[in-house]
Amino acid sequence: MLRISAVRFPASVGRPTATARPSIDVEMLRHAQVIGSAVFYTAVGLLVLAAIWQVASLIAGKDLPNPIATLAVFGQLLANPFYDKGPNDKGIGLQLVSSLGRVGAGFALASALAIPVGFLMGANATSRKILYPIVQIMRPVSPLAWFPIGLAAFQSAGTATIFVIFMTSIWPTLINTAFGVMSLPDDHRNVARVFRFSRLKYVTKVLLPYSMPHILTGLRLSMGVAWMVIVAGEMLAGGTGIGFFVWDSWNALSLEKVLSAILIIGGVGLILDRAFEWAGQRFSYGS
Secondary structure (H helix, E strand, C coil), rough: CCCCCCCCCCCCCCCCCCCCCCHHHHHHHHHHHHHHHHHHHHHHHHHHHHHHHHHHHHHHHHCCHHCCCCHHHHHHHHHHCCEEEECECCCCHHHHHHHHHHHHHHHHHHHHHHHHHHHHHHHHHHHHHHHHHHHHHHHHCCCHHHHHHHHHHHHHHHHHHHHHHHHHHHHHHHHHHHHHCCCCCCCHHHHHHHHHHHHHHHHHHHHHHHHHHHHHHHHHHHHHHHHHHHHHHHHHHHHCCCHHHHHHHHCCCCCHHHHHHHHHHHHHHHHHHHHHHHHHHHHHHCC
């Protein structure tokens, strides 16, 4: 009689295996590739900008310094950025810190008001009808038009500059927050009703997480507006700040310093924008 013995398979066969996770080296390589790509394209963009700048300086002649002459002055400014030789003679680092402080104060105050008011406008139709005309009247006003109001109210040029930043940077965050809340799907609201969420839990567990990408977009736009407005505000206010440095350098007929300050303003603006973009990506993808 033939005896058929059972064939034994390895224990691992037929059992679900855990999904292989990429090793740390693969993850590091992936991040390095992303960073390398960003650095490469940034360098290409800067080279294109330098080429355009060089052509423009050749056309304008001596009226516009070329990139090499400007970079020489730029290096001198960075060599000792935090010196302080009096009210009208401070290093570029101190000027930049002063501007960032004003932008941070105005932006923080604007965000603290814009987000709750945006929630109110998005969640309540009556509030939206009342506040919408106010927003549309105030939003198009030029930043420089607010400076005399701030100066009359606070009797201080520095505080007036913060007021200008507040009044101009509040609207993108407010509008985007209201839009995010208004676009909440009905299914989310129905689920909250079924589970009888309290008002606080509904806001923190439903409204806020869903509208967060819109809020971050508004904050990103508001920061861009605030950083643009600071230059004009400090030109009027005087004293300290990157805007005052630009105006003071122009009065001293030093276009190299003016262009150096423009490079710094653009560089800081790029860093701030990338920071908000990174925060938005982290929230959106949960990575």
